[in-house]
Amino acid sequence: MTIDPAFRIGPADRRLFGSFVEHMGRCVYGGVFEPDHPAADPLGLRTDVLDLTRELGVSVVRYPGGNFVSGYRWEDGVGPVADRPRRLDLAWKTIETNRFGLDEFMAWARLADVEPMMAVNLGTRGVQEACDLLEYTNHPGGTQLSDLRRRHGAEQPYGVRLWCLGNELDGPWQVGHKTADEYGRLAAETARAMKLIDPSISLVACGSSNRDMPTFAAWEATVLEHTYQHVDYISLHNYYDPSDGDRASLLASAVGMDAFINEVIATADHVGAKLRQPRKLKLSFDEWNVWYQARLQADLDRRGWVQAPALIEDDFTSVDAVVVGDLLITLLRHADRVGVACQAQLANVIAPIRTRNGGPAWRQSIFHPFALTARYARGTVLRTEPTGPTYDTAKYGPAPVLATVAVLDEESDELTVFAVNRGDTDLALDLDLRALTGRAGSGATTAGPTGLGHLVLDAGADPDATNTAEHPDRVVPRELETPTVDGGRCAVRLPAVSWNVLRFA
Numbered sequence: 456m457t458i459d460p461a462f463r464i465g466p467a468d469r470r471l472f473g474s475f476v477e478h479m480g481r482c483v484y485g486g487v488f489e490p491d492h493p494a495a496d497p498l499g500l501r502t503d504v505l506d507l508t509r510e511l512g513v514s515v516v517r518y519p520g521g522n523f524v525s526g527y528r529w530e531d532g533v534g535p536v537a538d539r540p541r542r543l544d545l546a547w548k549t550i551e552t553n554r555f556g557l558d559e560f561m562a563w564a565r566l567a568d569v570e571p572m573m574a575v576n577l578g579t580r581g582v583q584e585a586c587d588l589l590e591y592t593n594h595p596g597g598t599q600l601s602d603l604r605r606r607h608g609a610e611q612p613y614g615v616r617l618w619c620l621g622n623e624l625d626g627p628w629q630v631g632h633k634t635a636d637e638y639g640r641l642a643a644e645t646a647r648a649m650k651l652i653d654p655s656i657s658l659v660a661c662g663s664s665n666r667d668m669p670t671f672a673a674w675e676a677t678v679l680e681h682t683y684q685h686v687d688y689i690s691l692h693n694y695y696d697p698s699d700g701d702r703a704s705l706l707a708s709a710v711g712m713d714a715f716i717n718e719v720i721a722t723a724d725h726v727g728a729k730l731r732q733p734r735k736l737k738l739s740f741d742e743w744n745v746w747y748q749a750r751l752q753a754d755l756d757r758r759g760w761v762q763a764p765a766l767i768e769d770d771f772t773s774v775d776a777v778v779v780g781d782l783l784i785t786l787l788r789h790a791d792r793v794g795v796a797c798q799a800q801l802a803n804v805i806a807p808i809r810t811r812n813g814g815p816a817w818r819q820s821i822f823h824p825f826a827l828t829a830r831y832a833r834g835t836v837l838r839t840e841p842t843g844p845t846y847d848t849a850k851y852g853p854a855p856v857l858a859t860v861a862v863l864d865e866e867s868d869e870l871t872v873f874a875v876n877r878g879d880t881d882l883a884l885d886l887d888l889r890a891l892t893g894r895a896g897s898g899a900t901t902a903g904p905t906g907l908g909h910l911v912l913d914a915g916a917d918p919d920a921t922n923t924a925e926h927p928d929r930v931v932p933r934e935l936e937t938p939t940v941d942g943g944r945c946a947v948r949l950p951a952v953s954w955n956v957l958r959f960a
């Protein structure tokens with residue numbers, strides 16, 4: 456594989472390292488918020504979860520849903536707690552107490568050092584309620600709703616820049632499900648009105664709920680015909696399901712993600728061409744992860760109307776962590792068009808952070824590739840086109856065994872190569888780094904780069920290993936021998952089924 460600083464894809468946008476907090480299961484209640492917990496701050500926010508969120512390196516957090524937002528009245532969650540109504544949440548068949556709402560989320564986001572990304576309800580509500588919410592959050596003052604926010608203790612506007620126009624409205628399960636034309640019209644009118652209130656915001660129109668939706672691509676085309684001029688992003692959602700035990704296909708999930716991204720780009724560009732729009736639309740992959748989806752129905756069937764039940768608290772394996780690392784590589788490889796990405800979700804619900812009510816918080820296996828990618832993928836993403844073997848998968852046909860991306864940090868002069876070996880035997884990777892020798896402005900001297908370290912998270916020996924409250928460090932990255940560069944060339948060994956971080960300076 457050759458790495459050349461001339462082969463630039465684009466900047467590694469921090470917004471690619473987003474996450475998602477939905478009022479679902481124990482993501483909010485018992486996750487980020489638990490007033491009775493020994494580690495809770497005076498607002499009821501769990502400081503142990505805040506610490507892990509910062510360590511994870513999350514940049515932007517989408518809130519409050521998800522399917523939940525399609526029946527949500529944001530006003531229920533602001534103002535004196537004693538006055539807040541208990542409601543039926545139809546999305547997850549639970550009781551919502553509204554103890555945690557918009558102002559609590561904004562306080563949490565500030566402490567977590569993340570950018571809030573809000574979603575408006577376009578399932579059961581419309582233009583007016585979206586405008587009301589935007590007035591409450593972003594208008595400085597002197598109007599009913601901005602002054603209400605000030606009375607609630609937030610003198611300054613929150614200045615939320617990123618807004619989702621609803622959630623998964625193509626899905627028949629969605630409360631307020633719509634046809635593409637119905638949603639496209641509503642999203643366009645909501646977008647126009649919201650930008651009248653605050654022209655500095657960026658808006659995300661809903662794309663398909665996943666690549667297998669029968670309406671996929673036609674939905675995007677119709678929605679964008681209505682909204683192209685008014686929005687900045689089209690969303691993508693996709694989860695990769697290990698439930699069928701087909702490990703070869705699971706390990707090639709990134710091939711599916713890559714194809715999905717290319718298909719949405721093609722569809723958006725087709726509409727842009729048709730509408731004579733020179734501006735290229737960006738993509739917001741605002742729900743992605745590994746998810747054992749078969750378990751959700753069992754969770755929902757088991758109970759009546761309850762508060763904050765445990766929902767889809769998947770225990771992720773070491774293989775799942777390799778897949779998550781690979782999905783992050785794919786997002787980076789599309790850094791020129793994917794501008795936002797949110798792993799779903801942050802705490803407990805298919806999440807990198809797990810907690811017990813009243814008990815500890817711990818890092819799941821998938822925490823590690825996310826945290827290390829967020830830490831080291833800084834600077835300019837470089838295109839890599841490795842040659843190597845393929846293997847057969849039932850879902851994606853022949854898939855490359857090796858997946859890679861490189862990121863060059865021009866400030867620190869460090870190069871990071873992320874590499875996944877999807878195969879079940881070790882793989883020899885030969886790197887040609889000669890183009891990095893003697894770069895202008897490089898502290899790296901004419902001798903060229905030298906190795907800084909090789910971190911690996913490998914699943915070959917124990918593919919089903921998981922982290923638990925009792926054994927939180929079963930799946931953690933480990934250091935391998937520092938790579939040596941000789942004459943601009945470097946040979947490294949990638950263990951079977953592994954995600955790797957190779958660093959050079």
Ligand code: AHR
Nearest residue numbers: 477521522523622623799
């Ligand atoms: O993240 C869990 C759910 O998955 C979200 O609420 C929904 O948008 C998606 O289908």
